[in-house]
Amino acid sequence: MEKIIEGEYYLMKITILGARGSVPTSGAKTQVFGGSTSCVLIETDDNAIYLDAGSGIIQTPDIGDRQISILITHPHFDHLIGLPFFPYNTAPGRRIDVYGKSRSEGTIKEQLERLISPPLWPCTLSEYKADYCFHEAEARFSIGNIDVETAESRHPGSSLIYRISFDGKSIVYATDYEYAEDESSKLSDFAKGANLILLDAQYTDEEFAARKGFGHSTVKQGLRIMQDAQAKIMRFVHHDPRHTDEMLKKMEDEVKSDSVAFAREGEVIVL
Ligand SMILES: [Zn+2]
Ligand SMILES: [Zn+2]
Structure with a gap:
């Protein structure tokens, strides 16, 4: 099994397996950022934690004998369709x-x-050969030596935001989140000092104005959260299925920051 070690410290290795939102895309116009839906893999020496199980989970690398956990934000189908x-x-x-x-x-x-x-599908998860165990995601719980905290998102039908902490490093996963000026401090406080925030920035300003209540945010709103949270790195996730590589690159270029980018399927970040 590959060890994730740098010097004397165990690190977290994050792989973006899917960053598309709402529905998978295919074709020549979404090759750079990818078309697979929400799934992020966090590997430590002993654990493999998947954030959501969108179609990106199908592309998981070999995780050796690490303990598998899947943290589900909410059951909208773009976050589940990879699981079978x-x-x-x-x-x-x-x-x-x-x-x-x-x-x-x-x-x-x-x-x-x-x-x-x-x-809708020929069998349930319990009928697969693997041994599925289901758990309530409490406000705070642990997976081995990894601490997990949860907070409520602002999203139709509700969704969870996760903060995963290990060895003094933290990742916040806030997909399917709609920004609101008077409530944004809840998320920035929850994400305070995070090493990495994965945040929903599905819409342009114009799209946001037309789709209030759909449960997604914009780049400008995400940057405000990052600044208030004093987070180190940000990756925008849940790319709109209508946004081509060209549009996403343009939105990314407008940000002008080395620590902020739109997540690309296959990208690896090591903390
Ligand atoms: Zn979604
Ligand atoms: Zn959703």
């Missing part, structure tokens, strides 16, 4: 821990089974 194709589903007895929040629609297991069960 997760390569480790077919590994007999391989334990897969899934975390998410119970809502009025049911427990996280029940929410996933709305999509992943007949007639």
Whole structure:
């Protein structure tokens, strides 16, 4: 198994497996930033934590014998559709821990089974050879020596924001988040001092004005959160399916910052 070690410290290795929002895209115009939907892999020496299970999860690298956990923000299908194709589903007895929040629609297991069960899919997750275990995502819990905190997002039907901390380093995953001036301090306080923020910036200013209440934010709003949180690195995620590479590059160029970029499928960040 590959060790993630630099000097005497274990590090977190983050791989963007999918950064597209709402629905996967394909074709020549979305090759640079990618067309797979929400999935980010965080590897430590012992753990492999997947943030969401969009179509990006299908491209997981070999994670060796690391303990698998999947943290689900919410059950909109762009965040789940990769799960039936997760390569480790077919590994007999391989334990897969899934975390998410119970809502009025049911427990996280029940929410996933709305999509992943007949007639929408031929079987449930429990019928795969892997050993699926479902857990309530409390405000604070741990996965081995990794601390996880959750906060409520601003999104139709609600969604969770995760903060994952290990060895003094923190990553905040805030996809499917709609910015509101009077409530933005909740997120910037939650993300205070994070080494990396992955933040929803699906819309241009014009699109945001036309799609209030859809549950997504803009670049300018994201930059404000980053500044207030005093975070070190930011990657914008949940790219609009209508935004081509050309548009995303233009939006990125307007930011003019070395520490801020639009996430590219396949990008690896090591903390
Ligand atoms: Zn989404
Ligand atoms: Zn959503």
